[in-house]
Amino acid sequence: MKRDERGAMAIEVVILTPALVAAIMVIAGGARYVDARGQVNGAAYAAARAASLTTNQEAAVQAGTKAAEQSMSRRGLACASLLVSVDAGDFNPGGDVSATVTCVADLSDVAGVGAIPGSKTFRFTAVVPLEEHRDFP
Secondary structure (H helix, E strand, C coil): CCCCCCCHHHHHHHHHHHHHHHHHHHHHHHHHHHHHHHHHHHHHHHHHHHHHCCCCHHHHHHHHHHHHHHHHHHHCCCEEEEEEEEEEEECCCCCEEEEEEEEEEECHHHCCCCCCCCEEEEEEEEEEECCCCCCCC
8 A cells, every 4th residue: 555645745845944944043143143253353453453553551542442443343243332441551662462342242133043142242352562672752
């Protein structure tokens, strides 16, 4: 006795489609999360690098803060809160400058996908050495 298999393919599609859509959403959510991390990390390095190119502590803090803010605005990540902290306490030849960027990123466009929350706080610190043979005024 042979079974009638008409409609079996339609049932398979109905069963597999939600799983496929869920997998695509998880991949998209993960990509969005990784992209946000990279953007904040890049802003921290941009801030530290800009601060290291200045000639004094005050200018270092201003240049680093401006560089981080510009980096974040160019990259298009929406931060509900953006905090930039530049530490130029060791601003002398052979010293270093560090910059910490903290961003509460709005990930609501992928919220509800797996373990991705509606917002996530990313915090990265970058340290850039100052040249040893550089003249500081």
